[in-house]
Amino acid sequence: DDVGARNLHRLLTHARSADAAWTADRAMLAGCLSPRATERFLATRATINVSALAITVEREDIAVIPWGDAYYPPMLAQIPDPPIALFVRGATALLRERAIAVVGTRAATPYGIAATELLVGPLARSGLVITSGLAYGIDANAHAACMNAGGRTVAVLGTGVDRASVYPAAHRALAERIIANGGCVVSEYVPGTMGRPMHFPGRNRIVAAITLGTLVIEAPEDSGALITAEFALEFGREVFAIPGPITAPTSRGSNELLRKGATPITTSDEILDALHLQILLPLPAAAPALTGLAGRIIAALGNEPTHVDDLATHVHIPTPELAAALTTLELDGAVRDIGGGRYIRMTN
Numbered sequence: 001d002d003v004g005a006r007n008l009h010r011l012l013t014h015a016r017s018a019d020a021a022w023t024a025d026r027a028m029l030a031g032c033l034s035p036r037a038t039e040r041f042l043a044t045r046a047t048i049n050v051s052a053l054a055i056t057v058e059r060e061d062i063a064v065i066p067w068g069d070a071y072y073p074p075m076l077a078q079i080p081d082p083p084i085a086l087f088v089r090g091a092t093a094l095l096r097e098r099a100i101a102v103v104g105t106r107a108a109t110p111y112g113i114a115a116t117e118l119l120v121g122p123l124a125r126s127g128l129v130i131t132s133g134l135a136y137g138i139d140a141n142a143h144a145a146c147m148n149a150g151g152r153t154v155a156v157l158g159t160g161v162d163r164a165s166v167y168p169a170a171h172r173a174l175a176e177r178i179i180a181n182g183g184c185v186v187s188e189y190v191p192g193t194m195g196r197p198m199h200f201p202g203r204n205r206i207v208a209a210i211t212l213g214t215l216v217i218e219a220p221e222d223s224g225a226l227i228t229a230e231f232a233l234e235f236g237r238e239v240f241a242i243p244g245p246i247t248a249p250t251s252r253g254s255n256e257l258l259r260k261g262a263t264p265i266t267t268s269d270e271i272l273d274a275l276h277l278q279i280l281l282p283l284p285a286a287a288p289a290l291t292g293l294a295g296r297i298i299a300a301l302g303n304e305p306t307h308v309d310d311l312a313t314h315v316h317i318p319t320p321e322l323a324a325a326l327t328t329l330e331l332d333g334a335v336r337d338i339g340g341g342r343y344i345r346m347t348n
Contacts, residue, residue, distance in 0.1 A: 005081040005188070005202075007037045009067075012084065018066070048190060056191045060162050063088045071096075076209045079235055083188030083206065089161045089175075090184025094154050099129035100271065101207045101232070103225040104138025104217035105250050110305045110338050112218030112250065115242050116141045117336065117344075119215070122268035124151025126277070131156065131211050133203055134171050134185070138217045138225070143178060153183040156207045158199035162191035204228040212275050213238030215265065219253035226253050229262070238274055240265045293317065293325050294334070298345055301335060305342035 012018065014032035029038040057064060065071050065086040073095040076082050088095070102120055104112055120142050124130050130146035132139040134155040146153040155178055159165045166172045166185070175185050188206065189199060204224060208214055208231035216239070219225040229239045241262040244251020258264050263274055293315070300306070300314045308326070312319045326343060329335040335343050 004037070005083055007033055007041070008084040009081070011041070053190060053192070056162055057087075060089060060191070062161060062191060063092050065092065065095075073210050075211075076206065079205065079209045081205075082209075086186055086188060087161050087191060088184050088186045090179040091152070091182055092184060094129050094152055094182075094184055095186060095210055097129050098127070098277070099131045099154065099211045100275075101131045101211040101214040101228060102138070102142035102217060103132055103204075103207065103214060103219075103228050104142075104254075105219050105223050105225065106135055106137035106139075107220075107250060108137035108141060108218060109248065109250055110342065110344070111244065111248070112138055112242075113141050113336075113338055114305075114344050116217050117145050119217075119242075119265070119268050119271070120145035121149035121151075123271060124149040124153075126268070126272060128277075129154055129183075131207055133157070133200075133207055133224075133228075134166070134168075134175060135224075136168060136171075140171060140174060142217075143174060143183075147177065147181045147183070152181070153178055154210070155183070155185045156203050156210075157185055157187040158189070158203035159187060159195045160189050160191040160193040161185045161187045165192060165194055167195035200224060201227050205231045208232040208237060209235055211237065213240055213271070215240040215242075215271065216254045216257055216262070217242050218244060218250050219257075220250050221253045221256070223253045226257070229257055238263065240271055240274070242266075294329060297322070297325060297329060298334060301343060301345035305338055305344055308341045308343065311343065 010032050011024065026038065029041055033041065065088060067082055067084050071092060100123060116138055120130055124146040129152050130142055131154040132142045134157060143153045143155060155175060157166065159167045163172060166175045178185060204227045208228050214229050214232040214237060216225050216229055232239050239257060239262045241254040241257040241264060243258060243264055244254055265271055296315045300311055308319060308322060312322045326335060330337055335345055337343055
């Protein structure tokens, strides 16, 4: 897994078959790889138990899609260093559908979370597959917002896709939810591969390659989301960014993208227009207007977070009664609890 896709393609071309490449001796490896790459290949191969790997692939229903296969994502095949193979749990067909990447900081702010909810829902309902990296923060919120809108989402991992390897471990349940809702998790790393820092830029290149464009919601100057944006530019994809407060460290990277020419985005329609796409699926009919206490709560909430105590004062009801009403509204998708007793409105 640490040999690199370019070296693996070089070896495959030299050996002329996958079996010959896998069993290559040192002399064959030295004929096409550098001494360092040769040693890395031999060391990595020694750690892989092919029989155990085959058992894991079958037990966890993992699809293996080699480079050159008819089911290999065509947009991924076009980049300079496509993965030699993909390992997928879930709906493999999504890797060949129209998709957009939604990425951002792990330390998402209420502003970033609200922006993600505002944009991802309509994009998902338009028929676009939402692709991200299953990381903390914006990535996880993008996956969840997509599924909450009835859409399909792809999580690209820097680890194996088997249940024990999914990283972060706290998002293993999210990965299972993605699969259960018609999405998939995908990686170029063999099952059993644990996360290492060197893996994640490679993960980001796949996110950028299989999508029509990358939307950066919120990113500080050192964010991995900026690596995804760089790959998107390298591959000739669109790069979008959400303007953020100039005083917010979490928006410095995304604001810098805008300064360098990324397309500023404030609505989902702007992304569809930039990609020259029309609505791919009919949007659901608007929900009927809420009345009574629910209507008063929605009217009092906005896209900026409001603390439950302030909301209770505004709608003139006791906090326990308000909490029960908020729980019902959250289950209906009308509001969202963003932590710390703060809520935002999810409906217009």
